[in-house]
Amino acid sequence: SYVLTQPPSVSVAPGKTARITCGGNNIGSKSVHWYQQKPGQAPVLVIYYDSDRPSGIPERFSGSNSGNTATLTISRVEAGDEADYYCQVWDSSSLVVFGGGTKLTVL
Amino acid sequence: EVQLVQSGAEVKKPGESLKISCKGSGYSFTSYWIGWVRQMPGKGLEWMGIIYPGDSDTRYSPSFQGQVTISADKSISTAYLQWSSLKASDTAMYYCVRPEGATDQFDYWGQGTLVTVSS
Numbered sequence: 001s002y003v004l005t006q007p008p009s010v011s012v013a014p015g016k017t018a019r020i021t022c023g024g025n026n027i028g029s030k031s032v033h034w035y036q037q038k039p040g041q042a043p044v045l046v047i048y049y050d051s052d053r054p055s056g057i058p059e060r061f062s063g064s065n066s067g068n069t070a071t072l073t074i075s076r077v078e079a080g081d082e083a084d085y086y087c088q089v090w091d092s093s094s095l096v097v098f099g100g101g102t103k104l105t106v107l
Numbered sequence: 108e109v110q111l112v113q114s115g116a117e118v119k120k121p122g123e124s125l126k127i128s129c130k131g132s133g134y135s136f137t138s139y140w141i142g143w144v145r146q147m148p149g150k151g152l153e154w155m156g157i158i159y160p161g162d163s164d165t166r167y168s169p170s171f172q173g174q175v176t177i178s179a180d181k182s183i184s185t186a187y188l189q190w191s192s193l194k195a196s197d198t199a200m201y202y203c204v205r206p207e208g209a210t211d212q213f214d215y216w217g218q219g220t221l222v223t224v225s226s
Contacts, residue, residue: 001169033212033213035152035213037152042202042216042217042218042219043152043202043213043216044216045212045213045214048211048212048214049212054214084151086151086152088152088212088213090210093169095154095156095157095166095168096142096154096157096168097154098144098151098152098153098154099151100151101151101152
């Protein structure tokens, strides 16, 4: 089955740029979606189809996908961005696959 | 406005059965897939399966095939997730989700149903 690998944690100072990676075999050939989950809340879509932003999501959130790595980039990080982030793809064998999640800590 | 409203928290004993629900509104219920996602305490998101209410076509994650049953009643725009015999390891938050298309992103999430299984 297809596996998505995320770093367990990423730390960044306010105002800096956070990059959260999602690794998978030839993930660049798939469409990657990203979700933000704050404590006690349901996940929220922040990036879809690698780099598109839903309405209401700040432009500070962006995404890219190439080769074996997809990346969620959060520019000018704010305290309110502290959350868990999950990548997700559709795979022919497993249908839906989620990454293990990355906890973003704002220092 | 699209909404997915899930049934309330449940506390059950091992071996008991359970059916939780997810009611869709604000869109054509029979035209969109609805899926289920598990999140065990302190853990990540796990895909369980998905159903197309229009024709009841259902697909399961290999990890959950045979462990749960996903169904839908289109007359009341409601999807279900059920267990015939709960285990302590079924303790988790369960979310229903709606993708925009068959293999698209999950634009909409229910608020979650917390299931606690304890003797």
